[in-house]
Amino acid sequence: MSANIETHSVDTDSVDTHSAPQSAPVPAPSPPTSASLPMTKALNAGLRQAMTDDPSVLLMGEDIGPLGGVFRVTEGLHAEFGDKRVLDTPLAESAIVGTAIGLAMRGYRPVCEIQFDGFVFPGFDQITTQLARMRTRHEGGIAMPVVIRIPYGGHIGSIEHHQESPEAYFAHTPGLRVVSPSNSHDAYWMLREAIASDDPVIFFEPKSRYWPKGEVLFGESGTGLHASKVVRIGTDVTVVGHGAMVSVLLQAAEIAAEEGISMEVVDLRSLSPVDYGPILASAGKTGRVIVAQEASGFVSLGSEIAATVAERAYYSLEAPVLRVSGFDTPFPPAAVETHFLPSPDRILEAVDRALAY
Amino acid sequence: MTPNSAVTPDTAVTANTVQFLAADGSFAPNDAAAQFAPYLERLGEDDYRRFYRDMVVVRRFDTEAANLQRQGQLALWVPSHGQEAAQVGSAYATRPQDHIFPSYREHVVGMIRGVDMVDILRVLRGVTQGGWTPAEHGNFHLYSFVLASQTLHSTGYAMGMQFDGTTATGNPETDEAVIVYYGDGASSQGDANEALVFAASYQTPQVFFLQNNHWAISVPVSRQSRSPLYLRAGGYGMPGTQIDGNDVLASYAVTAKSMDDARAGRGPSLIEALTYRVGAHTTADDPTKYRDADDLAYWVARDPIVRLRTNLEGRGASQEFFDGIDEEAADFAADVRRRALDIRSPDRSVIFDNVYAEPHPLIDEQRAWLDRYEASFEGGEA
Numbered sequence: 001m002s003a004n005i006e007t008h009s010v011d012t013d014s015v016d017t018h019s020a021p022q023s024a025p026v027p028a029p030s031p032p033t034s035a036s037l038p039m040t041k042a043l044n045a046g047l048r049q050a051m052t053d054d055p056s057v058l059l060m061g062e063d064i065g066p067l068g069g070v071f072r073v074t075e076g077l078h079a080e081f082g083d084k085r086v087l088d089t090p091l092a093e094s095a096i097v098g099t100a101i102g103l104a105m106r107g108y109r110p111v112c113e114i115q116f117d118g119f120v121f122p123g124f125d126q127i128t129t130q131l132a133r134m135r136t137r138h139e140g141g142i143a144m145p146v147v148i149r150i151p152y153g154g155h156i157g158s159i160e161h162h163q164e165s166p167e168a169y170f171a172h173t174p175g176l177r178v179v180s181p182s183n184s185h186d187a188y189w190m191l192r193e194a195i196a197s198d199d200p201v202i203f204f205e206p207k208s209r210y211w212p213k214g215e216v217l218f219g220e221s222g223t224g225l226h227a228s229k230v231v232r233i234g235t236d237v238t239v240v241g242h243g244a245m246v247s248v249l250l251q252a253a254e255i256a257a258e259e260g261i262s263m264e265v266v267d268l269r270s271l272s273p274v275d276y277g278p279i280l281a282s283a284g285k286t287g288r289v290i291v292a293q294e295a296s297g298f299v300s301l302g303s304e305i306a307a308t309v310a311e312r313a314y315y316s317l318e319a320p321v322l323r324v325s326g327f328d329t330p331f332p333p334a335a336v337e338t339h340f341l342p343s344p345d346r347i348l349e350a351v352d353r354a355l356a357y
Numbered sequence: 358m359t360p361n362s363a364v365t366p367d368t369a370v371t372a373n374t375v376q377f378l379a380a381d382g383s384f385a386p387n388d389a390a391a392q393f394a395p396y397l398e399r400l401g402e403d404d405y406r407r408f409y410r411d412m413v414v415v416r417r418f419d420t421e422a423a424n425l426q427r428q429g430q431l432a433l434w435v436p437s438h439g440q441e442a443a444q445v446g447s448a449y450a451t452r453p454q455d456h457i458f459p460s461y462r463e464h465v466v467g468m469i470r471g472v473d474m475v476d477i478l479r480v481l482r483g484v485t486q487g488g489w490t491p492a493e494h495g496n497f498h499l500y501s502f503v504l505a506s507q508t509l510h511s512t513g514y515a516m517g518m519q520f521d522g523t524t525a526t527g528n529p530e531t532d533e534a535v536i537v538y539y540g541d542g543a544s545s546q547g548d549a550n551e552a553l554v555f556a557a558s559y560q561t562p563q564v565f566f567l568q569n570n571h572w573a574i575s576v577p578v579s580r581q582s583r584s585p586l587y588l589r590a591g592g593y594g595m596p597g598t599q600i601d602g603n604d605v606l607a608s609y610a611v612t613a614k615s616m617d618d619a620r621a622g623r624g625p626s627l628i629e630a631l632t633y634r635v636g637a638h639t640t641a642d643d644p645t646k647y648r649d650a651d652d653l654a655y656w657v658a659r660d661p662i663v664r665l666r667t668n669l670e671g672r673g674a675s676q677e678f679f680d681g682i683d684e685e686a687a688d689f690a691a692d693v694r695r696r697a698l699d700i701r702s703p704d705r706s707v708i709f710d711n712v713y714a715e716p717h718p719l720i721d722e723q724r725a726w727l728d729r730y731e732a733s734f735e736g737g738e739a
Contacts, residue, residue: 090551090555094509094548098508098551099555101509101513102517103517106513107517129503136712138499141490141491144714175712198715
């Protein structure tokens with residue numbers, strides 16, 4: 001299916017008017033309206049389209065050139081757009097972010113790739129003290145259209161620093177926008193919307209969802225960058241999650257349905273700001289809310305959402321808002337990660353507790 | 358007496374240090390200065406006098422700002438006393454199209470590039486975190502209080518010049534370059550290292566202007582580096598030059614060459630300007646607690662303003678000229694003082710105004726809440 005995407009990408013170049021100037025222009029082949037793609041290919045297509053549409057978009061990161069990134073998300077883009085649009089940088093995350101800030105001041109729209117979740121921290125200072133505040137510091141005089149892509153999360157059996165979920169650090173930082181798609185369609189569109197944003201966007205890519213294919217509709221996104229979305233309708237209990245957790249919640253909902261329990265699943269999509277509309281509407285309907293995440297629970301997205309739902313849906317709730325999280329430990333050795341990461345069964349255990357009230 | 362002295366064989370002026378004006382004010386270029394001498398031919402008598410005028414004015418301004426801080430008008434002041442020659446010489450070596458990324462002590466560079474000094478005071482008074490619009494003030498970018506953070510921004514900006522094709526075209530009237538200021542303390546930061554790596558890798562049109570003022574608050578430069586800082590440039594594969602930073606001519610000539618090279622596509626370079634922070638790090642600091650009086654006296658005897666004045670006297674500048682500059686400096690300071698006292702606090706809406714470029718529900722909600730809260734008090738603001 002990747003061939004479809006390649007056809008899609010060259011649509012404007014394929015019109016050769018030079019060889020036959022007298023004849024009517026040959027119409028460009030219509031881009032496909034949809035394709036079934038793994039998330040890596042959907043992201044690749046999103047980057048290619050953004051770079052084609054806007055020459056100020058450029059990519060920066062480690063090994064993103066001829067290699068195409070360690071997850072191949074940028075595969076082929078270096079060959080297509082060249083050295084000045086796809087920058088294989090020296091190995092220094094603070095510099096990747098810091099020079100991206102300078103490039104954004106100059107009018108570029110850099111998209112930085114951080115190789116793995118656990119490697120973002122050398123760039124953390126530039127992200128939090130500089131990128132997030134540049135617009136405020138300049139009293140609105142400049143925009144900071146920088147996207148930082150971070151593959152994150154567990155389930156891939158890898159070594160330390162390669163399986164983490166650091167999103168709360170960024171969601172806690174004013175001036176940043178933080179999002180995470182859970183599927184290929186959202187990955188394509190949310191990345192394009194993030195690149196189009198004049199604010200810095202931290203773009204968390206759930207790496208355990210990189211490879212399953214999903215239908216991408218190229219005609220329209222269907223939702224905005226910061227909209228949360230009900231992805232399964234139910235009546236008994238609301239479960240909220242983002243990124244790879246969404247597929248875990250959907251699996252849990254399948255199992256629960258066999259037991260006669262109807263779970264409504266909300267895909268958070270945006271971690272900052274959080275779109276509470278669908279969450280509160282669902283809470284009003286079910287009276288029971290569970291927030292699930294791979295990240296450690298203490299001072300997390302789940303804590304924040306649980307507190308807000310408790311404040312705003314107080315009279316609708318039949319049970320306290322429950323959280324299902326990774327434990328408050330460093331991410332463990334991969335051999336025991338299945339005990340650390342919330343599984344469908346861990347979700348269902350919380351569902352049982354919520355329903356017992 | 359404290360054990361800390363910043364004067365060591367490694368950090369004082371040596372034969373390798375570019376110097377045109379000796380400490381006694383005589384024009385006595387050393388061997389290291391020879392290759393930079395042609396750049397002084399760009400200067401006329403008016404330029405020398407302008408250098409002197411700016412150095413005197415900013416020192417007077419500095420005193421006024423410190424006074425304003427003592428009187429409660431500023432939260433903090435960051436004196437530049439002692440570093441005027443390094444800053445004035447390098448600033449005049451830039452062209453209008455160049456971009457300047459300061460640290461936070463380069464007041465006179467801002468003045469030369471067109472920043473209203475009261476705007477700098479507004480930052481230190483705590484009514485703004487920016488103060489001016491770089492694009493409208495000589496491309497003098499905002500102060501950066503996280504040490505060395507600006508080195509990376511400047512390198513990224515210089516990469517953008519390359520991608521835009523606005524540098525290295527062969528036209529010195531339009532070719533652009535970047536100069537970034539940082540210090541001996543900041544040179545220890547990872548960001549300074551990463552900026553130098555990226556600059557060398559992409560061959561950015563950029564000059565790293567390191568003011569070695571010998572003290573990072575209370576820690577001497579000998580703690581930051583065992584070897585002279587300009588030698589680090591070689592490790593990155595770029596030229597490094599040490600100058601007598603209290604010699605305005607050395608600062609001008611070496612920066613002029615380095616910026617010319619940068620604009621012409623010959624890549625980045627590093628200048629280490631040996632100078633001295635005569636004053637405190639900030640008004641919150643007491644240098645007598647950590648540094649030796651002899652150390653200070655050594656550098657005060659090498660004062661950049663006295664040195665240029667002696668030189669100008671030898672070139673025939675009259676007492677009237679110097680008196681006129683003193684009067685101008687006093688007027689400048691009085692004007693700054695008058696306008697500083699008129700600085701008004703911003704409306705509370707600045708808390709929310711520019712956090713995001715695009716609508717953000719949490720910000721909008723909290724802004725509305727604060728408005729309602731304030732309005733809930735009798736006579737509260739709507």
